Amino acid sequence: MQGFKEVNAPTITPPLSQPKRSKKRHTNLTLDKMMEKFLQQSMDTDEKFYRFEEQRLKIEDKRREAEHARELQMLQMLGQMLAGISSTVSQRSQSIPASPPRRANHRSYADNFNYNAMTATLSPPIVIERSFSLHRTHTLKDMENIFQLVRNVIPPLTGKKHKGQDGRIGIVGGCREYTGAPYFAAITALKVGADLSHVFCTKDAATVIKSYSPELIVHPVLDSPNAIHEVEKWLPRLHSVVIGPGLGRDEVLLENAKGIIEKSKVKGIPIIIDADGLWLISQQPSLIQGYQRAILTPNYMEFSRLYEAMLRDPVDSSDHHGCVLRLSQAMGNLTVVQKGERDLISDGEKAWSTVVDSLLYKDELHHALGSLSTMTLLTETYPDCEDCPLAGKNKSILHVLFTKHKEKAVSVKYFCDGHVLVCSHEGSSRRCGGQGDLLSGSLGVMAHWAFVAGAEKTNGQNPFLVAAFGACSLTRQSNHQAFQKFGRSMTASDMISEVGTAFNKLFET
Ligand SMILES: NC(=O)C1=CN([C@@H]2O[C@H](COP(=O)(O)OP(=O)(O)OC[C@H]3O[C@@H](n4cnc5c(N)ncnc54)[C@H](OP(=O)(O)O)[C@@H]3O)[C@@H](O)[C@H]2O)[C@@H](O)CC1
Ligand SMILES: Nc1ncnc2c1ncn2[C@@H]1O[C@H](COP(=O)(O)OP(=O)(O)OP(=O)(O)O)[C@@H](O)[C@H]1O
Structure with a gap:
């Protein structure tokens, strides 16, 4: 009260001629009014504050939602990517911008995809990693990447x-x-x-x-x-x-x-x-x-x-x-x-790919990864994972690690078939x-x-994968060139005569 009086003192101007008693009553009335006024002001201020706070939270929610949607979209992309890989036999068609290699393990292949930069800093980053296609097929760019690795290891003359x-x-x-x-x-x-x-x-x-x-x-x-x-x-x-x-x-x-x-x-x-x-x-x-x-x-x-x-x-x-x-x-x-x-x-290595996210709720996760129909839940035992909605999918492996409350997936991992590098460089039918x-x-x-x-x-x-790819392409290229010259009469000796030019064509560019 003391503080209240002091704060409002400049506004109080009681008439000097009034008897003490009525003055007191008047003062009390004024104080009541002032009190009422103050409370009203205080309530208004509170209301304003809460209105403002509500707006701020709404904006924050919208921002989170947008971010969330973006992340879901990325997971869907991942799903489509994997579904595409498993069903495509002749051509891999993604053209996702490759970032500097980020290996899932020491053996994983080139062209890892890292979407780190695409995620906002406010939420824990989504990281989608996939090692080099080493899968069914390759784009020309992938092939060129391996050829480049072969070129890299050739000692200079x-x-x-x-x-x-x-x-x-x-x-x-x-x-x-x-x-x-x-x-x-x-x-x-x-x-x-x-x-x-x-x-x-x-x-x-x-x-x-x-x-x-x-x-x-x-x-x-x-x-x-x-x-x-x-x-x-x-x-x-x-x-x-x-x-x-x-x-x-x-x-x-x-x-x-x-x-x-x-x-x-x-x-x-x-x-x-x-x-x-x-x-x-x-x-x-x-x-x-x-x-x-x-x-x-x-x-x-x-x-x-x-x-x-x-x-x-x-x-x-x-x-x-x-x-x-x-x-x-x-x-x-x-x-x-x-x-x-x-x-x-x-070389038998499997490629782990990882999606890490702290925002996805189970049902959303299920939806987002629904297209990963060729995947299996990793049978690793995570105590919080037994009721994972993704269980029972086939082929590759997926693990989902939920938070304690089983609401949010904090870690999702899947696994490709593993590293199988394909060399289908043109040879011949001979x-x-x-x-x-x-x-x-x-x-x-x-x-x-x-x-x-x-x-x-x-x-x-693994240098031996690089070497193997180099030797296979060279053999096939030598075969191709020799067959162009000799057709059905081509023999291994004819291929040997082509090794030098085949080598130059493939690696000395
Ligand atoms: N000029 C020389 O000195 C050469 C010598 N060589 C040397 O010969 C040795 C033995 O080698 P190898 O390959 O003939 O023996 P091996 O693995 O027992 O095959 C036996 C049978 O398996 C089959 N078969 C083979 N390939 C197949 C396929 N891709 N897909 C399906 N089936 C296939 C086929 O059976 P068929 O079709 O006749 O029933 C074949 O007859 C070895 O030291 C090698 O270095 C060679 O390098 C050539 C040039
Ligand atoms: N059907 C095919 N089409 C194209 N290239 C092939 C085919 N089969 C084998 N090759 C190529 O020929 C090379 C030798 O493979 P092949 O199966 O003839 O080996 P191999 O039987 O061990 O030979 P070798 O006669 O020396 O014992 C391989 O590198 C492969 O690239």
Whole structure:
């Protein structure tokens, strides 16, 4: 009260002539009125304040709604994108602006999509990441990205190098029956750009192979009693070994090849396993299982053999991508190149994609991701996730982590089929023998190049995937060029003559 009087003192002017009592009454009346007035003013002010506050909240709500709608829209885009990917067989058609690579894990592929910048700062950001298409198909831009990674790992030709620096490759194979295969692989390695190419073969194959080419260094040791030791002596000088072309199935030779693989693993040398080397692996997978510097290059037959040995199931002909992925995983994430009409390449890595959001309510989330009909809820156990409305979808995997009150999804993750890189570069319909040997020889060189190039050159990606893509496209391009010239009479030797120009066409631009 005291404060009230003081505050209002200047407005009170009681008449001086009035008796004390009535003056008091008058004063009381005035005070009552003033009190009433004050209360009224106070109420008005409060009302004004609340009206203003209400308006402010409305605006805030609208802003949130708009933001929310934007985020929902983005999730829908994601849904459409994934639905498109799973249903499209020939062309991926998104043209989402790529931001600097943001990898879901250390192996995920280029062109990750990061929508961070598209989200407002007021809400926790939505992050949609997807690793490089490594899925069914690629846009031209995606393909160009991988070609660029291959180009990055090719060592420049300079006057400062000495012989051997650009690659010393060993081919383990060549027996009485098969002399062409190791020759094709070894000469291709040279034509691609290796400096030295060694062939470790049996005694009776050696002279024949030497007669094909003076460029090759041929060691007639593979059937000698101390074969493993003889090859081991050379291993410190080799950058990679290709095991299998023309090796045959002789028990002694396979046993020696096994010993060479073991010695190479100890030295950490990249190993490419092809042809009869794959036969050996399908008998004893543990020999190479888990050695991630190995690349397996099976044709369809070799792939089936290995798949059945590892997964105890026949190949699922309706899911080639999944089979390649599973075989690679079963082998401990080795790089697998399944050769064929389209070469399928995988290191078994799955690509996590993530959507993070704190605004989406369950039903909205369900709606937004409704088009992800090819997805499955990840069966990871999140305590708050059991009544997730997205459960039961098939194919890829999704996990949703709700807040404590199960109202808002704070984290959504889905998963693509995994990394399956497809090389469908144009080759030809000619299927003469020896093309796989060209591939393994060129892969021997490219695996070394990519391996030593470092993560910066491969954009942090698995160098063996980059090498495999490079070797597959080169083989197919050589095939294409040779077929243009020779048609049905084209042979592996004709392809070898094209390796140089094919290489220039693809990589020296
Ligand atoms: N000039 C040389 O010296 C050359 C030597 N070479 C060397 O020969 C060795 C053995 O190699 P490989 O491929 O013939 O043996 P392997 O895997 O047992 O196949 C056997 C049978 O499997 C089938 N088949 C094959 N591919 C298939 C496919 N894609 N899709 C479906 N089926 C397929 C086909 O069966 P068919 O159709 O005859 O019934 C085939 O006959 C090895 O050391 C290699 O390096 C070669 O490099 C060539 C040049
Ligand atoms: N149907 C096809 N169409 C186009 N290219 C193909 C086809 N099949 C295989 N290729 C290409 O030929 C290359 C060799 O694959 P192929 O299946 O002939 O290997 P392989 O049987 O191991 O060969 P090799 O005769 O040397 O043992 C692969 O890189 C692949 O790109």
